[in-house]
Structures are given as structure tokens and as C-alpha cells.
Amino acid sequence: MEPALIWEWIIKSGLILGMMTAGFAYTTLYERKVLARMQVRVGPNRAGPFGLLQPVADAVKLIFKEELIPTNADKVIFILAPIITAIPALIITGVVPWGTAITLFGRVIPLHLADVNVAILYILSVTSISVYGITLAGWSSNNKYATLGGLRSTAQMISYELALGLSFVGPILIAGSMSLGDIVNAQRWVPFIVYQPIAALTFTLATIAEVNRAPFDMPEAEQELTAGYHTEYSGMKFALFFMAEYIKMIGVSMIGATVFLGGYLGPFVDQFPLLGPVYLTIKVAALLFIMIWLRATLPRIRYDRLMAFGWKILFPLALLNVILTAVVLVLRGG
């Protein structure tokens, strides 16, 4: 293995981490701006031009906040939990391609970190790991509201993971591969949202539940659980949870854009490969807008309704879509 390749991977990984963290900072600003406009307000506009330095100000504030660890909390797990939550969020997009390939310094550099043949499985396994941080945060806080919030969110995420996994099956069947690169290439003419509207719908709903966003933000239900699993967290540890939530939003938007909206594909992307990341960013921003829009519009649904919806409507719907897709593909002889 040549050293240049290793350096390429290290630089790409650093780039992904940096982009996700910067993306987190500016997604918070984006969300606050959009929410403000929807509620006929102006939103943050004091720090810097158009409030562009607001994330920096927030970060400085969080760094200087006091860190509290509750008495009788399990210290090791209490400190580990935010880290366990943040890491899966940071690594989940490692398999998403941002473009075809560019030539830099006489080297052909493919615009993806890892185009593996089990990319979808990788995403699902990272999602299934990301449950732990929240559960452990709730449990280790030695606070019954936090514990309840953690358990609720675990149950919710496990339930919606099924629908999430099944909504990937339709696109996999059509593309005939679990590699996200192949899935994008299969959408060269028609994005999969056209062939797979049901899967796109179940994917959207399941991912909103998976990243704990409104209207499924049950783990942090303020009225009932005083903010759920992160009740006892403050300062940078709270910021890590916050960061994980927003990075997961960006991550699932990237995955959704890749699987259903054609990923980096767009006009002239073959002539100018650098357009690929631009198209992907635009699609991600559009999906993020939908998530924020849903939050501004819908009230939180009750916990039992949430579980009933996940198991009795979303899961059978996703299953039905798998059967329909398989039958149609077999009938077409594909």
C-alpha cells in the first residue's frame, strides 16, 4: 500500500470530520433563521453580518459554562455517553460518495472515502450502535426523568430502525447492489424517488424518528421529561449531544439525497466533477429545510401513538413496498 494513498485517506477523513462539524455549526444557524422566518421573526442577527458569527458565539458560551456531574452518577459512563453518541454521527457518512473523481497534482482522486459493497449495511450498523450513547446517558445520570427519556428513545429508535432498514431494500433491489456508488449510478436518468415513492416516504419518517427530531422528538419531551436523557448534562458535554443530533440530521439528509434523489448527479457533472459536491450540498440543504419545516409545523405526537405508528403503519408499509418492488422486478424480468 503506497503512502500517498494513506495520506489521501487521512486527508479525506479529516475533511469529512471538519465538514460535518462546520455543517453542524451552520445547521443550527440555518434552523434558527428558518424557524424565525416561519414564525414571522428575524432570528439571530447580532453576531457578525446576518448573524453569521452566532455559532462561534454559542461555542464560546458553551466552552465557558460550568460542567456538572450529578452526585451518585456513574462518572465513567456519564462522561463516555456523549462521546459514544457523537462518534457514530461523525462516521456515518464515510460511505457516501460526493462525486465521481477529480485530478489533482497528477493524481486521480475519487471523491469518496470508501465505496464498499456493504455501504447500506454499514449505515444500518452505525445507526444501531448510535442508540447506546443516549441510553447510557439517561441511565448514568442517576435521574429518573433522564432514565425514562433514555429508555423511551431507545425503544423508539429500535422500532424505527426496522422501517429504516426496509426502506433501503427497494432501492437496493432496483440498483442490484448495496454500494452507494452503484445506487447513485443507477439513478443516472431517473432518481429513485420516482420509482420508490413509498420507500422515500417511509425513509423520511423513519429517519426523523431516528434522529429524534420533531414531531418525534420524544426523548427530549420538555413537558413530560424535562428534556429527557440530557437533563443532567451541561457545557461541552451537552454540546456534544447537540452536535450529534445536528450531524445526524446532515448525515441522514446526505444518505436520503444519495439513495433517493440521485446523490451528486446533476447537469454537467460528468464534464465538471467538482459540481458533484455542490449538487449534493444543495440536495442536503433542501432535505434539511424539510426537516426544519416539519418541526415548525407539527406538534409532538404522544408516545404510545408514536410507537403504534412505527409498528402498525410504517413497518407494514415498508414491508409492502419491498414485496411490491420484488414482484414488479421479477415480472419485468429484471
Add this chain to the structure above:
Amino acid sequence: MSALIFFFTFALIAVGAAVGMLFSRNAIYAALLLIVNFASVAFLYLSLGAPFIALAQVTVYAGAIMVLFLFVIMLLGAERLPPSQELPWQRPLGIVLAFLLLIEAVYGIVFRVNSAATLSLPVVEFATPAEIGSALFSTYLLPFEITSVLLLVAVVGAIVLTRAEGGARRRALVSQITQAVATEVPEHKAETPEEEKELV
């Protein structure tokens, strides 16, 4: 060389986590160490060129199954073991079995049983999702189908068990609530307006 370093790093982590799990007095830590063990075994699968199996290991064992373990431990409040509650026959039996295993291992290493059989290198394509899928649905079709029927039985069983119990409890709850409603009319029914989630 790098493959050896990789192997020994993750093998050490796996063994260390397993030993730590056995000696941990706290069930939560034991469960977490078991997750670490599963994850490092998954890395060993990766180094053997079997990404599908590695990721299935993480998804199913480290993800789904261990979450349920953790759930049960937390819900039952069984985090700490009671001080000591030894089974009297366990220790001698363990020593005898360990001794037998040791003898067998030493015999195997010293006398090199079956040393002629060397592993043949698998073809590169052996672990692709397509290969595994076709193997499951052709060679191993019967075990696969039996497993699925078993799982179906488990699902139906779980539903039957919870329904019988939940039905009785729900009836009791409903009668309680109807009594409570009959005695006093709730004055405040409106839900509190959705509060703006506090941003940093």
C-alpha cells in the same frame, strides 16, 4: 506485518474485554465490555476480508441484541450483583473442565494433530453480499427456512404472552380510570403549547 499488528491489537482487545466482562461486578459494565468484544471480533472479520459478516455482527450482536440486554438490566434494576451467592458445585466443576481443556490444548499443540490440513485461501468473492445471498437461498435453504419459522414462532409467542397479561392489566386500569372520571371531572385538559426547544 501490519496484518499481524492489526490482528494482535484487536485480539488483545477482544480477550481483554471478555475477561473484564467475566470479572465485572456491575452488569452494565459487563454488557458494555461484551459490546466491545463483539466489535473487536467484527474487526477481525474485516481483516479476513469478510465485510458483510463483520457488519452483520455489529448490527445484530453489538447493536440489536445487546441493546435489549442493556434494556433488561436497566428496567430490572439488576446493575449490581448481590455480594456473593456462589453455587457450591460450580468451582470444582470449572477447575476440572479447565484442566481437561488445558490437556487437550497441550496435546493438540505438542503433537500437532491434523497438521497436514492447511487452510486453503478463499477466493476473493467469497464474502460479497451476492455470494452470501445465493448460498443462503440455495445450499443452506432448509436451515434458513427453519430459522425463519423459529423466529416467527418466537414473535407469535411474544405477542401471545404479552397480550394475556396486558389484557387483564388494561381492564383493571380502565375500570380504575372510569371510576376516577366519574368522581371528579378533570379541570385542565388542554395540552401545554409546544414550547420552543431551547437552542444553545
